[in-house]
Amino acid sequence: MAKISVIGAGNVGATTVQRLAELEIGEVVMTDIVEGLPQGKALDLMQAGAINGYDTRVTGTNDYADIAGSDLIIITAGIARKPGMTREDLIKTNSKIIGDVARNIAKYAPNSIVMNVTNPLDIITYVAMKATGFEPKRVFGMSGVLDAGRFASFIAEELKCSKKDVEAMVIGGHGDLMVPLPQYTTVSGIPLPELLPDRTIDRLVERTVNGGAEIVELLKQGSAFYAPSSAIVRMAEAVIKDSKRIIPASAYLEGQYGQEGIYFGVPVKLGAAGIEEIIELKLEKSQFEILRKSSETIRRGISQLGL
Numbered sequence: 001m002a003k004i005s006v007i008g009a010g011n012v013g014a015t016t017v018q019r020l021a022e023l024e025i026g027e028v029v030m031t032d033i034v035e036g037l038p039q040g041k042a043l044d045l046m047q048a049g050a051i052n053g054y055d056t057r058v059t060g061t062n063d064y065a066d067i068a069g070s071d072l073i074i075i076t077a078g079i080a081r082k083p084g085m086t087r088e089d090l091i092k093t094n095s096k097i098i099g100d101v102a103r104n105i106a107k108y109a110p111n112s113i114v115m116n117v118t119n120p121l122d123i124i125t126y127v128a129m130k131a132t133g134f135e136p137k138r139v140f141g142m143s144g145v146l147d148a149g150r151f152a153s154f155i156a157e158e159l160k161c162s163k164k165d166v167e168a169m170v171i172g173g174h175g176d177l178m179v180p181l182p183q184y185t186t187v188s189g190i191p192l193p194e195l196l197p198d199r200t201i202d203r204l205v206e207r208t209v210n211g212g213a214e215i216v217e218l219l220k221q222g223s224a225f226y227a228p229s230s231a232i233v234r235m236a237e238a239v240i241k242d243s244k245r246i247i248p249a250s251a252y253l254e255g256q257y258g259q260e261g262i263y264f265g266v267p268v269k270l271g272a273a274g275i276e277e278i279i280e281l282k283l284e285k286s287q288f289e290i291l292r293k294s295s296e297t298i299r300r301g302i303s304q305l306g307l
C-alpha cells in the first residue's frame with residue numbers, strides 16, 4: 001500500500017487529499033502547522049468515505065514523524081497571493097517555510113519523491129531540492145499540467161467542443177512569462193493552428209498566462225485550488241502507479257532548453273523514480289526568447305535567497 005503525505009491542509013492541500021482519498025491509490029497523511037486543522041479535515045474525509053464509498057485511510061497530524069515511510073510528499077504549505085501581487089512577491093515567506101518543511105522531509109522520509117506546489121513555484125522547488133539534499137530528479141514542481149488544463153479549457157469553450165478531446169502544452173516558468181505552445185496543442189490529433197485563427201489563439205494564450213491572476217482577482221482572498229488539486233493528483237497518480245506519463249513539470253535542467261541549474265517547466269516522463277526523462281521540443285525563436293527572460297526571473301529569485 002502506497003503512502004502519500006500532503007504538507008499544508010489549506011485550500012490546495014485539503015482538496016488534494018479529498019481527490020486522493022476518492023481515488024483510493026494509497027493511505028494519505030495530511031499535516032499543517034495549525035493544531036486541529038489537519039486532524040479535523042482528516043476525520044471529515046474519513047466519514048465522507050462511508051457515503052462516497054472509498055476506504056482510503058486519511059490521518060491528520062502536526063507531527064512530521066508521521067510522514068515516515070511516505071512514497072510521495074506533496075508540499076502545499078505557505079501563503080497564497082492576493083490581488084495585485086505576483087507569485088514572486090511570496091518568495092521570502094514561502095522560502096523560509098519550505099526550507100523548514102524540506103529539512104523535515106529529509107529527516108523523516110529520506111526515500112520519498114517530492115512534488116512542490118508552493119509559489120513562486122520554480123524557485124521554491126529549487127529551495128526544496130537544496131534543503132532536502134535529494135537528487136534533483138526526485139524533486140519536481142506542479143505547474144504545466146494546471147496551465148495546460150486552463151489553455152485546454154479555453155480552447156474547448158472557443159470551439160464549443162468537449163474538453164476531453166483537447167491536449168494542450170504549456171512550458172517555461174510558472175509566472176507571467178509562461179509559454180503556451182499552440183503548435184504542440186491538438187484537438188483529437190488536429191493541430192490547434194488548423195482549427196483557430198492566429199488572433200484567436202493569441203487571445204487564448206494571453207488568458208492562459210493570466211489564468212491564475214484572473215482567479216485571484218475574483219476570489220479577493222487566496223488563489224485557485226480545484227484545478228490545481230486536479231493537476232497535483234494527475235501527477236501523483238503517475239508517480240504512485242509508475243505510469244510514465246508524458247506531461248509538463250517543473251524539472252531541474254542541466255543544459256536542456258539552453259538552461260543549467262534551475263527548475264523550469266518542460267515536458268517530462270513522470271514515474272516512480274520522479275523525473276525519468278526530459279523531452280526537448282523544437283521551438284520558435286520568439287518562444288525561446290520568452291523562456292530566456294523567464295529564466296532570468298527565476299535566477300534572480302534564487303540569488304535573492306543567496307542560494
Ligand SMILES: NC(=O)c1ccc[n+]([C@@H]2O[C@H](COP(=O)([O-])OP(=O)(O)OC[C@H]3O[C@@H](n4cnc5c(N)ncnc54)[C@H](O)[C@@H]3O)[C@@H](O)[C@H]2O)c1
Pocket residue numbers: 007008009010011012013031032033034076077078079080081090094097100101116117118119120121142143146174222223224225228
Ligand atoms: N503551483 C501551482 O500551480 C499552485 C496552484 C495553486 C496554489 N499554489 C500555491 O500553493 C500554496 C498554498 O495555497 P493554498 O491556497 O492552499 O493556501 P492556504 O492558505 O489555503 O493554505 C496554506 C496552508 O499552509 C499552512 N502552513 C503555513 N505554514 C506552514 C508550515 N510551516 N508547515 C505546515 N503548514 C503550514 C497554513 O496553515 C495553511 O493551512 C500557495 O503558495 C499558492 O500560491 C500553487
Ligand SMILES: O=C(O)C[C@H](O)C(=O)O
Pocket residue numbers: 080081087119146174211212213215216223224228
Ligand atoms: O495564481 C496563483 O497565485 C496560484 C497558482 O499559481 C495558479 O496558477 O492558480
